[in-house]
Every structure is written in structure tokens, then in C-alpha cells.
Amino acid sequence: MAQSSGDAGLQAFAQSVELALVQVYTEVASAGTITSPAAIDATTTIAQHHQEHARALGDAAGSRATNVPNRRILTRFRADVRKASDEPAALVALVGFENEAASTYMFVLGSLEATPALQLAAAILPVESEHAVVLAGLAHMAPAQTFPSFETQDQAFKPDEFPVS
Amino acid sequence: MDGVTRRRFLQIGGTLSMGAVLAACIGGGSTKRSRDSSGGPQGRQSDATILRTLSSVEAAAVVVYTRILEARLLSTPDGSELGALFRSHHREHAELFERTTTDLGGRPFPDPNPVVMQQLEPALDALGDETAALRLAFDVETILADTYQATMGTYADKSFNVAAMSVGGAESRHAAALAPSIGLAPVPDAFEAPERAVGAGNGV
Numbered sequence: 001m002a003q004s005s006g007d008a009g010l011q012a013f014a015q016s017v018e019l020a021l022v023q024v025y026t027e028v029a030s031a032g033t034i035t036s037p038a039a040i041d042a043t044t045t046i047a048q049h050h051q052e053h054a055r056a057l058g059d060a061a062g063s064r065a066t067n068v069p070n071r072r073i074l075t076r077f078r079a080d081v082r083k084a085s086d087e088p089a090a091l092v093a094l095v096g097f098e099n100e101a102a103s104t105y106m107f108v109l110g111s112l113e114a115t116p117a118l119q120l121a122a123a124i125l126p127v128e129s130e131h132a133v134v135l136a137g138l139a140h141m142a143p144a145q146t147f148p149s150f151e152t153q154d155q156a157f158k159p160d161e162f163p164v165s
Numbered sequence: 166m167d168g169v170t171r172r173r174f175l176q177i178g179g180t181l182s183m184g185a186v187l188a189a190c191i192g193g194g195s196t197k198r199s200r201d202s203s204g205g206p207q208g209r210q211s212d213a214t215i216l217r218t219l220s221s222v223e224a225a226a227v228v229v230y231t232r233i234l235e236a237r238l239l240s241t242p243d244g245s246e247l248g249a250l251f252r253s254h255h256r257e258h259a260e261l262f263e264r265t266t267t268d269l270g271g272r273p274f275p276d277p278n279p280v281v282m283q284q285l286e287p288a289l290d291a292l293g294d295e296t297a298a299l300r301l302a303f304d305v306e307t308i309l310a311d312t313y314q315a316t317m318g319t320y321a322d323k324s325f326n327v328a329a330m331s332v333g334g335a336e337s338r339h340a341a342a343l344a345p346s347i348g349l350a351p352v353p354d355a356f357e358a359p360e361r362a363v364g365a366g367n368g369v
Contacts, residue, residue, distance in 0.1 A: 052355035056356070106330065109326050109330055110324065118317040118326055119317050119318060123314065126330075126333060126357045127357055129335070129338045130337050130340075143246065143247060146342075147254070147338050151330065
């Protein structure tokens with residue numbers, strides 16, 4: 001098991017979260033649950049963003065990067081997606097993943113030390129939040145579920161519970 | 166965060182860092198005693214200057230939404246509801262940073278940032294339809310989101326990084342909700358860049 005301490009370790013952990021997201025979006029697309037053009041466009045773009053995040057985090061983590069999806073998180077994601085039998089349900093599941101990703105960056109920000117590492121995490125966190133808004137809009141979720149007054153760490157994935165594979 | 170909750174955190178101990186207080190208030194933060202991580206008097210003064218800037222840009226956003234809502238420029242009930250919700254968030258954010266400025270020994274800045282208001286005044290004066298109102302609201306949300314992001318790594322108390330992005334992320338959500346209504350992509354890029362940030366101390 002790779003260690004997730006230090007900036008590089010945290011970035012490697014964040015990369016594993018991003019790669020789990022890339023994988024689950026790929027699987028959702030293959031499953032054919034998402035069918036409307038707007039939702040297909042949105043999820044395709046969002047998956048590309050996660051791929052870009054993973055690449056940047058991998059570069060930042062250097063030799064600590066494993067370049068593989070976080071196994072436990074992917075297992076969790078797959079379990080949630082399996083329960084979604086139609087597009088709205090799949091979108092709601094994806095909203096949850098994006099909120100968890102944003103929350104994870106909140107957690108990571110609390111431990112990062114170097115300014116470039118903080119800046120990278122802070123450049124990604126709002127994008128995950130925006131993804132959640134886009135998907136929630138497509139799923140017609142209520143504003144109260146979409147717009148918290150503060151982002152929190154409450155839904156964060158943590159390396160001790162979801163270690164980098 | 167209500168007053169009672171905040172007082173409870175403050176009562177934990179005088180050496181508890183203000184950043185930990187703030188982080189605890191927004192959820193997930195530690196409430197354990199810790200060494201003073203505020204960076205001493207100079208660090209607290211520097212952080213107070215940043216927080217005064219943050220409360221001032223939040224106050225500017227409150228003014229913008231108030232003008233939009235009072236002019237009834239948001240035509241749908243959903244639009245008005247969102248405008249009112251976002252304004253309430255900005256009030257909450259402003260109050261938090263004002264209180265934390267006081268906690269750091271600084272003088273809170275409750276007024277709208279004059280530099281930002283000077284920039285916004287032409288658009289505020291020309292507000293005539295819903296599109297102009299939505300464009301202005303989007304601009305304000307973007308300025309705020311960028312301002313929070315630009316503070317990363319500048320705090321003497323590192324826990325403020327978390328607190329700042331807890332608000333910055335919320336502002337980005339607002340901007341993403343408004344963007345499509347003025348023909349913009351809600352998530353244009355994979356990474357946010359703080360291009361429209363208000364510099365710390367600017368206008369306060």
C-alpha cells in the first residue's frame with residue numbers, strides 16, 4: 001500500500017480518486033443509462049476534466065503516483081451506479097460522486113503544505129463543485145441539495161479508509 | 166454557523182487557532198487544542214487584511230443581489246428564489262469573515278468593497294433587464310470565486326486555506342448555475358484560474 005502522507009502522497013491519493021471517477025463515467029457511458037444529448041455532452045466533458053485532473057496530479061505527485069483508480073472508491077461508485085436504472089437516477093449518483101470529490105479536496109487542502117500544491121487543489125475543487133451543479137440541474141434536483149452555503153469535508157474520501165491501491 | 170456554536174468553539178481554549186475555529190464551524194475541522202498556528206501578531210494582521218478584503222467583496226455581492234431583487238429583474242420564481250438564496254449565502258460569508266477578523270484582533274470591514282463597487286457601478290446603473298442582471302450576478306460570483314482561490318498559500322494560518330475554499334467552492338457553484346442563462350458554459354475548463362481576483366487589501 002502506498003503511503004499518502006506529504007504533499008506528493010496526498011496528490012497521488014487525489015489522482016487515484018480522479019481515476020476512479022474517470023472509470024465510473026466510462027462505465028456509465030457504456031451502460032447506456034444516460035441517453036439525453038445534454039446529459040451525454042455533460043458527462044463526456046466532465047469525464048475529460050477528471051482525466052485532466054488525474055494527469056496534473058500525477059505529474060505533481062511524481063514517483064508517488066500510481067496511475068491507477070482507487071480500488072475501494074471505484075467499488076463504492078460501481079455499487080451506487082448499479083442501483084441507478086434510469087438517467088435521472090444515474091445523474092443523482094454522479095452528483096453524489098462530484099460532491100464527494102469536492103469534499104475530498106477540502107480535506108486535502110487541510111494537509112497540503114506547499115503553495116503550488118495548495119493552488120492545484122484549489123484549481124480543481126471548484127470545478128468538481130461546478131460539475132455537481134450541472135448534473136444536479138439535469139437531474140432537476142432542488143436548490144437546497146445543490147447549493148450549500150459552505151463546502152465541507154463531511155463527504156470526503158480519506159486515504160486511511162480508501163488507500164491508494 | 167450560529168452564535169452559540171461559534172462561542173462553543175471559542176470556549177475550547179485561547180490557544181486554539183482561529184483557523185481551526187473557522188474550519189470547525191464549516192464542518193469537518195478539528196476542534197482539538199493545538200499550538201497557536203496564527204503566525205504571531207504579524208501573521209494575524211496579515212490574515213486580518215485578507216479577511217477584511219473577503220468580507221468586503223461579499224458585502225458587494227449582497228448589494229448587487231439586493232439591487233437585482235428589488236428591481237424585480239429575475240422574471241421566474243425559480244430565478245428569484247436562487248437570487249435570494251445566493252444573497253443569503255453572501256451575507257453568511259460576510260458575517261463569518263467579519264467575526265473572524267475581530268477574533269484576529271482586526272477591525273472588521275462590513276462595507277461593500279469600494280474598488281469593486283466602482284467597477285460594478287456602471288453595470289448597476291444600467292440594469293434594465295434580466296440578461297443584464299444575470300450577467301452582473303455572474304460577474305460578481307466569478308470575482309468572488311477567483312478572489313478566494315487567489316488567497317491560497319498566502320495565509321499565515323494555513324487552516325484558513327480550507328476555510329477560504331469552503332466559501333470559494335460555494336461561489337463557483339453560484340457562477341455555474343448562472344452561466345447558462347447568459348450563454349456561457351457552466352464549467353468552461355478543467356481548472357479554475359483566479360484571473361479576476363481582488364487583491365488582498367485592495368479597497369479596504
